[in-house]
């Protein structure tokens with residue numbers, strides 16, 4: 524499984540229940556995708572994700588974070604090592620808007636802002652993602 528957002532987690536759980544051995548690769552430092560870094564704590568506290576991940580680990584799913592498929596691990600290596608690959612990478616490409624005010628200071632893409640803010644709230648390091656004025 525490439526990507527550990529809700530799609531990757533759900534597919535991994537189902538495949539594991541069906542008897543397959545599942546390894547979940549995530550390029551970020553923790554599993555969850557936008558559940559973890561897109562949704563603020565007041566909507567979904569991160570212990571809920573951690574509890575679910577722990578259950579899945581106990582059920583046999585292997586989580587491998589900090590692993591960017593296509594960069595850290597070649598796709599050909601995955602194809603050699605696994606019977607099947609599910610791509611559940613979501614999308615981190617924002618859609619820009621050509622509207623008056625877009626260029627103003629303090630207007631950011633949602634995910635640039637939310638990822639940084641969620642990392643701060645979780646006391647995780649924010650590296651190379653700093654949005655000026657977001658403290």
Ligand SMILES: Cc1cc2nc3c(=O)[nH]c(=O)nc-3n(C[C@H](O)[C@H](O)[C@H](O)COP(=O)(O)OP(=O)(O)OC[C@H]3O[C@@H](n4cnc5c(N)ncnc54)[C@H](O)[C@@H]3O)c2cc1C
Pocket residue numbers: 525526527528529530531548549550551555556557558561562566590591592593611612613614633634637
């Ligand atoms: C700003 C914003 C706010 C939202 N708010 C809500 C909300 O409040 N409630 C709600 O229900 N939905 C919300 N959504 C929608 C919801 O977040 C998405 O529908 C959902 O996260 C999609 O799940 P996914 O698993 O497909 O992708 P994602 O959650 O994006 O997960 C994809 C994962 O794949 C990883 N990945 C990608 N490429 C690779 C690679 N090459 N190697 C390893 N890992 C990789 C990424 O790091 C990421 O962790 C929001 C979306 C956005 C953009």
